Amino acid sequence: MGKRATRRTATDRRSYSVESEWSEADLALLEDLKKVEALLPDDAPRALLSIRLSVLTEETTSPVRQELDLRIMARERGCRVVGVASDLNVSATKVPPWRRKELGDWLNNRAPEFDELLFWKLDRFVRRLSDLSTMIDWCLKYRKNLVSKNDSIDLTTTAGKIMVTIIGGIAEIEAANTSTRVASLWEYAKTQTDWILGKPAFGYETAEDENGKVVLVIDPMAHRALHWCRKAALRERPASARRMVKVLVRAGICGDGLTASTQLRRLRNPALMGYRVEEDKDGGIRRSKLILGADGKPIRVTDGVFTEDEFYSLQEALDAHGKDQPRRSRDGATKFLGVMICADCGTNMTVQKNWRNGKLYQYLRCGKCKAGGHGAPNPEAIYAKLVEDVLMVLGDEPVMTREYRQGAEARKEQQRLEEAISYYMAGLEPDGRFTKTRFTKERAEKTLDDLIKQLESIDPESVNDRWVAVHNGKSFRSRWEEGGMEAMATDLLRTGVKCKITRTRVKGVRAPHIHMKLVIPKDVRDRLILKEDDFAEAF
Template sequence: MTDTTPATARAMPRARRPKGVAANAPGMRAAVYVRLSRETEESTSPERQRAACEALCQARGWQVIAVEEDIDVSGYSRGLDRPGLQRILARLAEFDVIVFFKIDRLARSTVDFAEIMKITQNEGVALASASEPLDLTSSMGRAMAKVIAVFAELESDTIGMRVSNAHEHLRREGRWTGGRVPYGYQVAPNPDGPGRVLVVNPEEAKTVREIVGRVLEKDSLMKIATDLTKAGVPSPGHSSRQTSGKRTDSKQWYTTTLKSLLTNPQLLGQVIEDGKPILRTDGLPLVTRPPILDMDTWHALQDELKRRTGAGERRRHNTALLRAVLYCGVCASRMYTYTSKGRLRYRCIGRLKQRQRTGEQGGCYGPSVPAEHTEEHVTGQFLEKFGSLQVVRMVEHVGEDFRPQIRQAEEALSDLEKDRYERGLFKGDDGAKRYADQYAKLEDRLASLKEKQRNAKPAGMEAVPTGRTFGELWKAADVEGKRDLLLEAGAYVEVAPAKRGAQRLDTSRLAVFFGEDGKIRRADADGKDVEEVIREAVARDLEMT
């Protein structure tokens, strides 16, 4: 077939330069690449880099057909994953040469530089430095370029180490080194010298304490997040928070936002680096700013959050109200919801589980009850028994109680072991000695704390009124929150078989239990340690007397 496309419209193939030909022939098509990690680097500003590259192109008679920049982009941490560089590599068929100011502007890693050389060589594209007299088309020139890249990588590592050490030194002195400001704090001038420090933000700290109080009162995170959003309370925001410490204008709260906030040890005044607390020489977390929460409240908060995510108690959004509360009176299995004729019901699936486990039919026929009427009956029983009672929060008087410090030291020992054996830290000639010294100090501290605890006056428990009744909490709670209230009250409902021919729910089929009796029955039905539940109940009674 004859090609009828006009000659002027056809794309002409690019003439490939033979290997060994220097990249200085006139008429070549050039792409200029500019990179800068920070805009404050005056010595290699984007304007200066571009001017030097364009001057080289003009001197050699090259035509600049593309200029790409990566500003505020690290060549070390980002590797080849840089927008400007990727745009050039995607258009290599249009270029004869890539011009850059210095090799360290193109790549900070020897591996990255070698990869760029390999890609451009395969496409017949030359590399040219505007400030280094290298011919990268010859074997000797490429070897010299790799040597320069090695020293560029070494310089980058050295700079990174110096900056990291300087930041750690400043953090240990209590100064703020920039980055995201933890929620609950704000930046202020250092009263004891140069630089800036973090101090408590009164409004945000008040919000944090109110959130913690509601969590300890068993409010669900979904309910708390919804209330904060409706009230227009500024949220911690996301990654858009600026390094100057400014907040976003976001007032949207999510459960993930709350979880991240409530599990952040910076609320204790600890200094965090790379997601982990900086440790003192004795292995305990470094505290250089006023804490928002005291240690007792922090541990109570973490225990409550852990309880909510513990095995067997994980909750789903919009979960059934009586899930883990309703049990079959025939086989003692939990009852689950299903839909029949458009209506929600609870039924026992013990027979199905038996068939799945053994292949045989069980003795239970799978009794069921209507969800609406059953939930109304149990709700009425709960409110009748607890509705007018005031919710109390159990507060532990520390006194001479050293358990929080013991727990902190044990966690520090565990983190120290993970640092060495899982994260591969404490390397180098003196790594083993530093690890052994730090571990020994922590062990000595732990032993000393345990000895003090053995001789300490036992801590006491006090029931502190919250000013709210169970009825008020129930009215304000969502389905998850109401289910939590039932479980905390020890609710256990046993469903007896239905009488033959019965059309409506006979409430006499429902045996409702609360308190320790209900908790013991539920533990027994779930195959848990009943004796442990009894021991915990006895221990609570003794602490209250």
């Protein structure tokens, strides 16, 4: 057997979202295809290549094969490749095309840049009939074509539209069957005392016994951390979940992403007694609940991190401490979250609520300053000042919406005028058909001048597919008066507007002095343009 060519990463081309290697032969073929593509006329159809895999391993070569196959197909169709949307390690069943990182950006923001969407096989593109139907509707709206390398799919024909629906239905049936098998396995695993699959709860890890069987065992480091948290919760002055998180993160037992709410869920998980549990989604609060066996008793999977007495005494301590905390608002405790940031540490300002002596106290604090910085009381007054400042600066800006304009009609008119001008110019040449009499020559010259004026009046941009901003007749002041603080916060977040808050201690006064500074991007007008979501109903 011949020795395989040395493989190297294609650094001189657009890289995949997950590193993929190309052989020397692959790279040579890619260069040949690009040379042929360079010879295409300027008005050649533009092709976008969509590449997807659910699982990518070190041995995977499918992305390379998919791209090369699609480039060859684009050459056969006379198309110029304008981009490669590679979404690897992405499930087509769970993530529709418009929500994928790369393909979604092309569909939502770069539609004018391509005419055809090429993919290797339908199941590499979608696996749900509803997703396929949505994509067909989108393509018809924007006059795009869907083309598959290995399926008879072409939206320019009626047969192609019927075929794509049939194939999509088969793909959805296969996906549904896979989902049913997986769901059945999970339901079976819930009832077993053996550990079959799933992610162990914090406090446990998987291992193999002497027979090679996967079992659940206690993680010594997590065991130590959980027992320390229990003792801290049972003190006369119990430690808060936030304090526990800081200690665990500082000790390197948990990652920086650990939050107080996650820590509380861990401490309240009945799996810490060695029982099998499932997520309880009732009430909008993520909790785990015990699974009972046929005998009505909890199913034991392994030894417990806590005994039942230790676990339930911990729950009583957490409940007692939790009574001092106000109930969470459905809309969140902090308005303008992500907009208001601390000028000192750069983290988000959040509202902390505490009950003391039957009275509710609210303070704006940050994430990294010591003790959250100087607590700023009366968040509502700060919100009101922020609204006032935003209205003063951006309130009179017109609300512009993005609309898609196609250049097909303008291109057709431009082509007609160019052909007519060429016809009259040829007729006005010596011995031409319009030079035989003075009358015909003058009429032809006048007509030619009119045609040239019409051609010059065509906006060069109008012959291209493009996005245009159109005023909808409202100002942002009226938009925010109708939608309230929620609408304003949403617009400020998507446009990148920030409000830096500086808190300065005032001698003899408990509340700090608050200074607010709006930070507005230079291209805020472009960012303020509202973009219609073509796939909103499909979510």
